[in-house]
Amino acid sequence: MYIENIKSPADLKQLNIEALKVVADETRQAVLNRVSKHGGHVGPNLGFVEATVALHYVFDTPKDKLVFDVSHQSYPHKVLTGRASGFLGNLDEMNAISGYSSPTECPEYDNFEVGHTSTSVSLATGLQKARDIKGTKENIIAVIGDGSLSGGEAFEGFDEASELGTGIIIVVNDNEMSIAEPHGGIYKNLRDLRESNGQCNHNWFKAWGFEYKYLEEGNDVEKLIEVFRSVKDTNKPTVVHIHTEKGHGFTPAVENKEAWHYGMPFNKEDGSRPERPTTESYEQLLSDWLLKEMKQDKTLIAVTAGTPSAAGFTPEKRKEAGAQHVDVGIAEEQAVAMISGMAKGGLRPVWTVFSTFIQRTYDQIAQDLCINANPAVINVTWGGTASMNDITHICLFDIPMLCSIPGLIYLAPTTCEEYFAMLRWAILQDKKPIAIRIPSNGVHHTTETIDREYAYEAKYKVIQKGEKVAIIAAGSFYQKGENVVRLLAEKGIKATLVNPRYLNEVDRETLDSLKGSHELVVTLEDGSKDGGFGERIAAYYGTSEMKVLVGGIKKDLYDRFDLQQLLSDNHLLDEQIVEDVIDILS
Incomplete structure (x- = not known):
């Protein structure tokens, strides 16, 4: 096996085309092997294998700089840059390798932490x-998929590359797909x-001022080497547009490209996945x-916005x-401005977005x-914590972000019934x-x-009245x-339980009522x-004795991160919260 002996791209240069x-x-x-045992991005990586081999064969990385977009296609790059054990080894070795470009993992060959799109x-x-x-x-070589071209930063990057006017090579990996179909x-x-x-x-x-080359056979190593050699050391902004096949070499991923963009572990012989218990999901319910x-x-x-699965919109439902x-x-960003325009025009738009991606829209939401x-x-x-956990995809910052924007109400339902009641009200109000x-944390019913x-002003809901301690969850x-209140009751403390419902501002009346x-x-x-909901309440009480x-x-x-370890480190396990409460009271 060749790849076991490839410690760096320099080893590729000793091989002939057949090798x-x-x-x-x-x-x-x-x-x-990795994605079938560990899970991960399947189709994008399989489609970019030959291009990665050709790039590392032609260019002199790490002196030549390679920048990936999203990193959904960076697995082959990792295999060829000394990290094959993360693909051939055991699960511990696989866990040591990120699913994204990461200089903390490999500073020599990974130039940036990249997990969001349109940035390369x-x-x-x-x-x-x-x-x-x-x-x-x-x-300088940037790799960008055709799906990523829909993002505004991609346009800005092309604009600046053309303006600089010096050598840069942009490889447009065109597999006719985004996560779903491109728009x-x-x-x-x-x-x-x-x-x-x-x-x-x-x-x-060309209209933007780029030299342009097209390669139809984007999964042919020999032809890829030829086209990359033709642009190496260029002194002009240059686009190499290659037509690849998403999921290339794995029939299930080719036949159902959207379903195989990302996958949990599966049987690589036939693409079958273990049956999972059928549970309710907000995506399906929504x-x-x-x-x-x-x-x-x-x-x-x-x-x-490129992720219809966030709202449960399968191809059939679309x-x-x-x-x-x-x-x-x-x-x-387009989604936010467009829903504002839709609402102004008399429509009732509902945009559904993953927490990690709403970070891209602060200015549009505000302005x-x-x-x-x-x-x-x-x-x-x-x-929240029980979600995506790669450093580029953590979902912990939407509350501080959205609650800092004046004029936006941010509601936090606690059950399925409360969510749909809030959603209906939000749609109908004007x-x-x-x-x-x-x-x-799953679908909870009441x-x-x-x-x-x-x-439109915050009105908290007191679920249980107690004394001494109030839990606002x-x-x-x-x-x-609820669990903390129950555990406190077992220790003889009847605590008040409050469902705040509103994250963006405090309910002064309810908070004042707790003082006595x-x-x-x-x-x-x-x-x-930091900057979140609880700190706003702490600031309200300020110089009071509360x-x-x-x-x-x-x-x-x-x-x-490991979820339980993260909760433990932040003293958020139920028993830890109870211990802290008792310590403070005593």
Whole structure:
């Protein structure tokens, strides 16, 4: 086996074309070995194997700088840069390797931590400028998938690369897919370029001032080497547009590209996956609810941004929704501005987005949406600790971010029934933009009466009245609050339990009512406590005699954390909270 002996790309340069083809096959099998046992991004990596072999064969990395976009296609790169054990070894060795480009893991070959989309060209222009100022001669190569071209930062990066006017090579990996099907006007030109073998009169890249080369056979190592050699050491901004096949070499991933973009462990012989217990999910419940409501209200529009799965919109459900589902591509900023415009135009838009990706939209939410006070609705999903945990995808910062924006109400339902009541109210009201943090700790139901109307000012809900201690537990940490109250009761302390419902501001009346009979308020939020919900309550009590214990996650950039360890380190296990309460009271 070649790849076991490849410690760096320099080892590739000793091989002939036939041997390189074997290396590509072995690399593909190594990727399949990892994702079938460990899970990970399947289709994007399989489609970029040959291109990775050719890039490392032609260019002189690490002197030449290679920048990946999203990193969904970086597994073959890791195999060929001394990390094959993360693909061929045991699960511990696999766990040691990130699913994304990571200089903390391999500073020599991974230039940036990259997990969000549309960034590679912009990052590469920085390296381009640094090289030009220093007067060195290295090649700067940015890899970007066609799906990532829908993001605004990609346009900005191309614009700047053209403006700089010096040597940069942008490899456009065109597999005709984003995570799902791509959306945006640029894909019409990509299609024309593919169908004309790069010869059509209208060429988006040439119009921006780039030298342009097209390769139809994007999974052919020999032809890839030829085209990369032709642009090596260029002194001009250059695009190499390669047509690849997402999932190449693994039939299930080729036949169902969307389902195999990312996958949990599976049987690599036939692509079968272990049967999992059928459980309710908010994604399914939400998409079913929206489709039902859409039939009654043609102004109700479901919006997604390149990740329709966030709202449970499978290909079949997207087809059923028709024009009432809009996917803007991987362009969250466009989604925010568009839903503001939709609301202004009399529609009822509901944008559903993963917590980690809403970070890309601060300015648009503040400027395009909230200043205009247009009544659009944002569903924030997977927010909190029990979600994605790679350093580029942690979902802990949406509460501090959104709650710092004036004019936005951020609701935190605790149960399924409360969520859909809030969602219906948010859609029907016409005064303000409303964000709702969908619980991330599973679907919990209640038989208690749920409010159907919500005020624009914060109104907390006292669930149980007690004394001495009040537990204010928000959203997906509400059930944790219930557990803490029960454990305190076992120790003879009847605590007050409050469902705050509103994250963006305090309910002064409720907080004031606790002063007479309580010594301690404990806040619990499933996210970063720095700048979050609990600190706002602590600031309100300020110089009063009320003590406040703020429960949340310390602000940091965590990478592939263990959930229980993270909770323990932040004193958020139920028993730890109880111990802290007793210590403070005593």
